[in-house]
Amino acid sequence: MDNRKTRILVVDDEEIVRESMAGWLEKDGYTVATAPDGPTAVERLRAEPWSILLVDLKMPGMDGLGVLEEARKLRPDAVVVIMTAYATVDTAVTAMKMGAFDYLVKPFDPEELSLLTQKIVAQQALARENILLRKVLKREYRFRDLLSNSPKMHAVFDLARVAARSHSTILVQGESGTGKELLARAIHVESPRSTGPFVAVSCAALTETLLESELFGHEKGAFTGAVSRRKGKFEAAHGGTLFLDEIGDVSPKLQLDLLRVLEERRFSRVGGTESIQVDVRIIAATNRDLKKALEDGRFREDLYYRLNVIPITLPPLRQRREDLPLLVEHFLEHLGVELGRKLEAVSAEGMRLLTAHDWPGNVRELRNVLERAAVVASGPILDVADLGLLEVHTEERQGSEGLASLEEVERRHIAEVLRRTGGNVSHAARILGIDRVTLYSKIKRYELRKEPESGT
Amino acid sequence: MGAIYLWWIGGGEVEERLMEEVRAQVERVLRYPARVWTSPERPVDTLDPARGQHLSTRILRWLLAARPPEADRVVAVTDVDLFIPVLTFVFGEAQLRGSAAVVSTARLRSNPGAPSADPRVVTARVAKECIHELGHTFGLIHCDDPRCVMARSVSVPQVDAKGGALCRDCRIRLEESRREVGGPHG
Ligand SMILES: Nc1ncnc2c1ncn2[C@@H]1O[C@H](COP(=O)(O)OP(=O)(O)OP(=O)(O)O)[C@@H](O)[C@H]1O
Ligand SMILES: [Mg+2]
Numbered sequence: 222m223d224n225r226k227t228r229i230l231v232v233d234d235e236e237i238v239r240e241s242m243a244g245w246l247e248k249d250g251y252t253v254a255t256a257p258d259g260p261t262a263v264e265r266l267r268a269e270p271w272s273i274l275l276v277d278l279k280m281p282g283m284d285g286l287g288v289l290e291e292a293r294k295l296r297p298d299a300v301v302v303i304m305t306a307y308a309t310v311d312t313a314v315t316a317m318k319m320g321a322f323d324y325l326v327k328p329f330d331p332e333e334l335s336l337l338t339q340k341i342v343a344q345q346a347l348a349r350e351n352i353l354l355r356k357v358l359k360r361e362y363r364f365r366d367l368l369s370n371s372p373k374m375h376a377v378f379d380l381a382r383v384a385a386r387s388h389s390t391i392l393v394q395g396e397s398g399t400g401k402e403l404l405a406r407a408i409h410v411e412s413p414r415s416t417g418p419f420v421a422v423s424c425a426a427l428t429e430t431l432l433e434s435e436l437f438g439h440e441k442g443a444f445t446g447a448v449s450r451r452k453g454k455f456e457a458a459h460g461g462t463l464f465l466d467e468i469g470d471v472s473p474k475l476q477l478d479l480l481r482v483l484e485e486r487r488f489s490r491v492g493g494t495e496s497i498q499v500d501v502r503i504i505a506a507t508n509r510d511l512k513k514a515l516e517d518g519r520f521r522e523d524l525y526y527r528l529n530v531i532p533i534t535l536p537p538l539r540q541r542r543e544d545l546p547l548l549v550e551h552f553l554e555h556l557g558v559e560l561g562r563k564l565e566a567v568s569a570e571g572m573r574l575l576t577a578h579d580w581p582g583n584v585r586e587l588r589n590v591l592e593r594a595a596v597v598a599s600g601p602i603l604d605v606a607d608l609g610l611l612e613v614h615t616e617e618r619q620g621s622e623g624l625a626s627l628e629e630v631e632r633r634h635i636a637e638v639l640r641r642t643g644g645n646v647s648h649a650a651r652i653l654g655i656d657r658v659t660l661y662s663k664i665k666r667y668e669l670r671k672e673p674e675s676g677t
Numbered sequence: 678m679g680a681i682y683l684w685w686i687g688g689g690e691v692e693e694r695l696m697e698e699v700r701a702q703v704e705r706v707l708r709y710p711a712r713v714w715t716s717p718e719r720p721v722d723t724l725d726p727a728r729g730q731h732l733s734t735r736i737l738r739w740l741l742a743a744r745p746p747e748a749d750r751v752v753a754v755t756d757v758d759l760f761i762p763v764l765t766f767v768f769g770e771a772q773l774r775g776s777a778a779v780v781s782t783a784r785l786r787s788n789p790g791a792p793s794a795d796p797r798v799v800t801a802r803v804a805k806e807c808i809h810e811l812g813h814t815f816g817l818i819h820c821d822d823p824r825c826v827m828a829r830s831v832s833v834p835q836v837d838a839k840g841g842a843l844c845r846d847c848r849i850r851l852e853e854s855r856r857e858v859g860g861p862h863g
């Protein structure tokens with residue numbers, strides 16, 4: 222086995238100790254460095270990865286326990302062994318509690334040190350192998366950045382892989398937070414256009430006029446405020462992919478404009494006459510029920526058929542609960558890096574709660590719940606209390622005692638949806654299936670704004 | 678032409694038979710000229726009075742200054758017990774890719790459970806440890822082959838268990854390192 226990859230840092234204030242110990246360990250082929258004091262050790266910890274730290278307990282300034290504490294934060298994978306000349310049970314217990322791997326009383330037998338390093342190296346190799354193995358397995362469960370264990374999603378991945386090869390327009394449908402944008406980006410990256418631009422436009426965020434100029438650009442003086450000529454997103458996406466997000470929110474006039482572009486692959490800027498031709502692959506997405514909008518006459522049938530060449534529907538998270546463990550692990554890994562902390566898992570009881578939850582905000586909601594939990598949790602395990610989810614009440618209670626009125630249930634549900642969407646009324650209205658005006662009136666009636674957390 | 682110098686720096690009388698036998702083994706296994714060197718000079722300030730042992734790292738430092746200039750490498754043999762600060766004892770110490778090494782006969786003389794070992798057994802052990810430490814000066818690190826002289830041995834039974842020669846891999850590595858530094862050909 223190649224020991225060079227095992228990097229050992231010896232931290233001791235005595236030069237002769239550093240020199241002799243480094244010399245001893247080097248002969249096993251390890252990569253060894255030394256630090257004369259705590260602050261230097263912390264600096265080196267920050268700068269490079271380490272496998273093992275052999276740290277003297279008593280040092281002037283920052284002592285061994287101080288280094289141990291920093292090491293647990295900066296390099297949670299590094300194994301820390303504390304060395305001391307005086308064995309006191311108290312410090313040994315403290316060191317172990319703080320996450321030291323072992324505690325050596327100086328001087329120790331060469332055999333002891335030899336066995337200890339071998340044991341650590343073997344364990345770390347095993348851990349690395351496990352991670353590698355998991356990564357290999359994970360690759361089959363993913364389409365670019367989208368992860369899933371569910372057969373429904375695997376069918377989506379297969380379809381998306383094929384669709385990526387073609388130039389046809391794709392319509393991605395799915396509830397809010399199911400990964401529509403992520404999928405659109407993944408398709409772009411997998412497509413022959415991956416070297417071209419990926420341009421995303423949210424059709425819900427802008428007024429009709431602004432969206433029109435955003436999409437098609439405008440000539441100087443096309444409208445008040447159009448002080449210079451501007452290229453639109455269609456032009457910007459030339460040679461690449463244009464992602465039309467929230468296509469269900471587009472006004473009737475723009476629906477017609479879009480229909481023309483899709484039919485003719487050419488358009489002119491607002492206020493202009495020049496006909497511009499672009500080579501753009503369109504992926505549209507919506508979390509609305511387009512079929513229903515069609516029936517209600519809110520969405521043009523001809524546009525729908527132009528967009529719906531390759532339909533891809535992302536199933537909501539509650540229909541693929543088997544994805545929870547994988548997604549939880551994935552998000553914890555990312556959050557851990559972001560927060561610079563080791564996040565190991567959600568407790569068993571916490572997982573039970575996550576599995577029982579309905580996830581109206583889907584994967585985004587899961588991410589938000591975990592992020593919140595990671596921030597409030599004190600250790601590497603996220604527990605029920607950290608998750609901030611309502612306990613699910615199974616129908617254990619008999620009789621009508623304590624049952625809420627329909628109004629009370631509505632009030633509580635709206636409050637909960639508002640909380641999950643971070644108070645975003647448009648988003649919440651969509652989840653609740655009512656328009657924003659109705660939602661505003663309900664918020665007012667139930668006085669939800671003053672105390673958004675009340676009743677939960 | 679340079680050579681490996683074997684130097685008795687013990688407190689007791691020099692054991693000429695032991696030194697000559699070790700010299701022959703070193704020359705044979707490492708394929709490098711070796712000679713026994715005698716000088717009355719002894720290291721100073723290496724004894725730790727509390728431990729009653731000598732600090733081998735200090736002896737190495739002293740050797741670098743005290744060795745004869747014509748020596749390519751020097752391996753000192755001593756009868757005092759050696760240690761490095763964190764360990765209870767060491768059989769010897771060498772500079773990795775350096776030019777000095779030291780080996781103690783103190784523990785190699787004893788047999789677990791018996792007062793002293795057969796002189797031939799002791800000679801074989803000292804030769805193994807000298808070759809081992811010199812191997813380090815040529816850049817060899819510990820070998821996974823338990824029969825190879827470069828296997829790490831941290832107890833007397835482990836010294837006895839390994840052979841006195843280099844395994845094939847270590848022999849190749851030794852040749853390579855010698856080609857790099859350009860030593861004499863044997
Ligand atoms: N299968 C998945 N694997 C990993 N992360 C995912 C997956 N699905 C969604 N996410 C993550 O969830 C969040 C929401 O995804 P995305 O923005 O693509 O959803 P959306 O369907 O476009 O939502 P909306 O309709 O609200 O715009 C993002 O942080 C995304 O990275
Ligand atoms: Mg989106």
Ligand SMILES: [Zn+2]
Pocket residue numbers: 248809810813819829
């Ligand atoms: Zn060795």
Ligand SMILES: [Zn+2]
Pocket residue numbers: 820821822825826827828843844845846847
């Ligand atoms: Zn070998």
